[in-house]
Amino acid sequence: MQKKEKELNKPEQHFIFGKKNYTYMFIGLAVIALGFILMSGGGSEDPNEFNDAIYNFRRIRLAPTLVLLGFAIEVYAILLNPHKK
Template sequence: MNASEQPTTNFAFGRSNYVWLGVGIATLILGYALMSGGGSDDPNVFDESIFSFRRITLAPSVVLAGYGLIFYAILKKR
């Protein structure tokens, strides 16, 4: 093999796929962070904040969007 004949590396994904994958993972992290919290230190006290809009509606929607972005990143052509 000559010095001018460099072996080419074929990656499974292109640059845009990795960008979409990173955005999807960041969206997942954001969704799970939105879902966390709302616990009570005292087990005898019920905290209504666990049923807030953020934890019941927004966070699962963000998580599903994150999984959708990851799915898109995997299936997208270079």
């Protein structure tokens, strides 16, 4: 009898984030990872030789923009109310 009373008084456990939050979080992580992948490379195999490919559009503009966009998606995912329809 006591066991049933304890189960009735037990509060329900809920996750803080809903499925929608986690979906946006994974999308944000993928965008951040893509940005870092696009940022890599461009070096020279010979240390005495400079490679200008390190300063191309992909590494200077596109990749950092994707990383910042990914962080913005992460903030949105955290602030998103999962209970609001």
